[in-house]
Amino acid sequence: MPPHPRAAVRVELLIGGLILALLLGIMIPVLRSTYQTSQILRCRQQLDQMYKAVLTYAESYGGYPPLHGPTAADPDWRDRIAPFLYPEYGAPPRSTDPLWACPAGGSYAGNHNIFCPAPPQLTSFLLRKEVGVIADANDRAARTGVTDFDGVEWRHRGGTNVVLIDGSVKWVKRASARWTRRHWNQPQ
DSSP, X not given: OOOOHHHHHHHHHHHXXXXXXXXXXXXXXXXXXXXXXXXXXXXXXXXXXXXXXXXXXXXXHTSOOOSSOSSTTSOOHHHHHHHHHSTTTOOXXXXXXXXXXXXXXXXXXXXXXXXXXXXXXXXXXXXXXXXEEEEEEOHHHHHHTEEOGGGBOOOXXXXXXXXXXXXXXXXXXXXXXXXXHHHHHSOX
């Protein structure tokens, strides 16, 4: 006796639904991973842009920008490099500028031992590859624009993006961040 036509349709729909569920089960983790990778790369690009502005500021004024001015109302290092980020039309306010917001949430802060009146003296090639300048930061550090290493936030797959003083941007895993912490928390 042949199967009832309605039963055959139900079986086909069930098989189609299972195939669709299987495909979604495979695709969702792949898409999530791709999205996270794109956030990491965009964050790295933003840090690279910021550091280029810091270097342009340093060339123009003979040193890294200070953390803050003499009074609390004075601009901090972020406000001082903003004109170098957008030389052709002026800097938008930081509150509306997407450059200052990490794509994965949060913001950035600078190494308090780097942004000071006197630029650090780095004679060692190794130090130039290890000293962090700007990194992903937690909210407290992002508000002030400066942090010690405890203010770094691990938002990118258990790691953080750090722009090093040689200009390279490195993704650092929390477990292997000993060298970054050492050079971040000590004056050079």
